[in-house]
Amino acid sequence: MNLWDTNEIDYAGLGFRCGIEIHQQLDTHQKLFCHCPVGLVEGPANARLFRHMRPTLSEMGEYDGTALMEKKTRKEIIYEILNDRVCTYEMDDTPPFLINQQAVDIGIKLALLFQCKIVDEAHISRKQYLDGSIPTGFQRTTVLGTDGWMPYKDRRITIRQINVEEDACREVSDVGHRIVFRTDRLSTPLVEVITAPDMRNPIEAGEVTKLLAETNRISGLVRRGIGAARQDVNVSITGGDRVEIKGVERIGLIPGLTHFEALRQKSLLELRDELCNRDISLDNFAYNISDATRHLLKTPEFVGHWAVDQGGVIGAICIRGFGGLIGWYVFPERTFADELGGRVRVIACLDKTPNLAHRLNRAALGIPEREWESIGKGLNANTNDALIVTWGPQRDVVTALEEIAARCREAISGVPQETRQVLSNGRYTDFERILPGPDRMYPDTDHPPIPIEMKRVSNARASIPEFPWERRRKLSEAGLSQQLVSQLIVHPRFEIFQKMVEISGDIRWAARLVAETIKHLQRRGFETANLTDKRLLDLAESYREKEFYREGTLDILKVICKRNRKVSEAIDEIIFKITDEEAELIFEDLSDTANLPADPFKQKRYLMGQVMRKYRGAIPGKRLWDKVSAMTSRKDKATSEPRE
Ligand SMILES: [Zn+2]
Structure with a gap:
């Protein structure tokens, strides 16, 4: 089987399902909850603000999984402040101003284009966002339409919701424990269009996303260009779980990304079955860890030796019963080790890759067999077990080892729910964060509900353009190419x-x-x-x-x-204005032209070129071609007859 070919995979057999969330900036002058202007600015920031994030209990009295994960990363967050782009609202020092009514109107129009029911009253909610990209720690969002649909092939794609919400900051850099955000994009109004998981294969996922984007753009009310639209793509297969590929900017990548995500889930399920065959369960899952620094002190060729030089440590972990499984393929070119490496990179902030060593790569990373064996011996590892080594500042290494154990444990259940980011090859993905739980949404008490009167909806309805699928049908019927x-x-x-x-x-x-x-x-x-x-x-x-x-x-x-x-x-x-008579004279002239190419077709091209160069659009091309054809065929006869 060719894993690169979407035609060779039985997606229906896999139970492939995919839903799309498309986010697109609205073309408003001001931001969503304050009067700051919308637009990105380059150049130095006017000020920098330093923050730490910490999780708070949700209204339900629980910590969200994502919140706990962000706490583990111990990130320092720097905001680059731009005076003419942000005010105290964005920086969480004042409550929101009344929502931007222009944005609400655009949201209603888009919801109508997606044939949604419009809510009677819009309520602002807070969506928890703890990666630092929003200084308040949550995004304000409001549902404007529900239960819409759009035609696709011979069926309907369900549009679950149309929301209007604020954009997050732009990430400038993310190195080690320090992440830098630029605040100009923050709070720019966005529309979020959410479909049901109705797409049955990767090709459909790409096509439907295109149609969604088309519908947004046909309104003429959204921003275009790089960064103005981003897609979150949800994929699952039977027995797998919902995985969200975040922030895909190029729609063309979606078929490949969803195809490989389906394959990744399939191979993680096969790994689960293998663990089950080995009788490894959540109950008997076991591991032990040790400080392996002393084993590699005198191995300067080891790529992780820098950790020791900088006062850090080398840690090792033995996962019982996982022998030979670290190299398990999850993509055609990536293995379970990359799944572990992704967690270590994001959560322990050990982002200098490679960030872990295992049986298959330890020699390439400069760990000699003797040292590897002595590390294993220290952990009582045998051939049934997996041995993994990681390095860096001590606190990070401890976090990393715990994450490796946690990720291995999740392999027993199959596919963990997570959000994943697109790798630079545009084909594969890597871990980004734990998928937020359902508790991440809660009501915002700072902003009153917004009643949406019938009149406002009917005004909006009167001003929306025709549906894109109708426009497409008309133009196709007129004979234009797709x-x-x-x-x-x-x-x-x-x-x-x-x-x-x-x-x-x-x-x-x-x-x-x-x-x-x-x-x-x-x-x-x-x-x-x-x-x-x-x-x-x-x-x-x-x-x-x-x-x-x-x-x-x-x-x-x-x-x-x-x-x-x-x-x-x-x-x-x-254009030279020429009369029909003058045109005839030109044709007469042409027939005298000497040095014509011998080939009749080349002759015609030559003559056409001569006249076109002189008279451009003054003579219709069809007439010219007919005339030249007639002339050259006459000439053919004239030149060929004597030879006979
Ligand atoms: Zn502002």
Whole structure:
């Protein structure tokens, strides 16, 4: 079986399920709960603020698993403050201002585009966020719509919820125990669209995400560009558990990521079965740990020797009955050791990789066999057991060894619930944090409920554009390619495009111009801002009046961009006005041309090129081609006859 090929995997047999949460910034001027302007700023910060996070009991009187995990990391958090982007609200010194009504209106419109029921009254909730990315330790969020759907293939994808919420800080760096955040992005209004786990294979996961993004963008009310949209992708298979791949920015990665996550869960379930065969259970799971520093003191070639030099330690752990399982494959190129390494990296903050040694890599990391055996002997390890070594500051090593034991213990149950981050190859994922429990949401008492009147909803309904799937159907029926259709339906100038079609009567011409030609010119450095809406409409009119032909479009656009000309001026500059009689004379002229290539097709191309260069869009290409074809076939006869 080829593990790289999504066609070779029986996803239905695996019980593959996938749900998407898409987060996209709303195009508002101000933030969600204060009046600070939205937008990122580069350059030095105006101030830096230092904080520690600590978990508090939830309303239910329990600690959340994620909260405890964050406590273990003992992170120091630095916030880079930007005076014109944050106020005391974001920094948790004042309660929220009244919610941004523009954001609520956009949220309602998006909820209607996803065919949701709109709530009568929106309540603000707090969603616990303890990774430091929000200084308050929670995100304010509110549900605006529920129970929506969108068509896909021959079925419906359920949209569970549409929420409006505040964005977190941008992470600048995360090294060791110190994490730095920039606060400009904090509290930017976001829409969160949550689907049911209705996607049955990785291809569907990618396609549906595209459709969700399309629906958001068709509204014209969301921000675009890098970082404006992020997806959380939830994947599970039968017997596995929900794993959330966080913050995927490129939709194109989703099929691969979900495919490999399904395979990872499958192999973790096989590992569980193997442990079961070995009679290892939660009850008899056992391990012991030791300080292995003295065994490696005189081994400077060991990559972890720096820990000793810096006053740290080398720790070892023996997991009973796990012999040979550390190298168990969980992805085509990653093993159970990487699962352990991920936990150690995140929770013990030992982020210099490799951060652990085991039987398979110990030689490559510079631990000689003799030393390895003496470490094992110290722990009474035999061949049935797994031996793992890790190194760093003492406190971190203790945390790391406990995490390794905890992760091995979880392997007995199968797939742990966690959030995972995308690795740089865009294909695999690594541990990010424990999946937050259901208790992470609780009511926010600082903000009053927001009644949503019928009138407000009906106003919103009147102003939403047509559904993207309807727009897609119409354009496809008009004969445009799927690629053009996909570009057009979310195009910011879709309305202008529609008017250009109405005026010119040529949908293909207008479609290519709006979706492709302008982008092409922009890439090549032309000042496309000069192509105003008005000028595009004028161009469509001139085209209808046959003041130029399709072939001249690009040259006219170039003149408008370069010299900021009106459409009529650009046409005058480019197109020689010629009458039919003059055109005939040109064709006559051509027939005299000497040195024509011998090949008839090349002849035609040559002649076309000559005329096009001179007269651009002044003669319709079809007419020119017919004429040149007629001429060259005459010539064929003329030159071939004498030979016979
Ligand atoms: Zn503010």
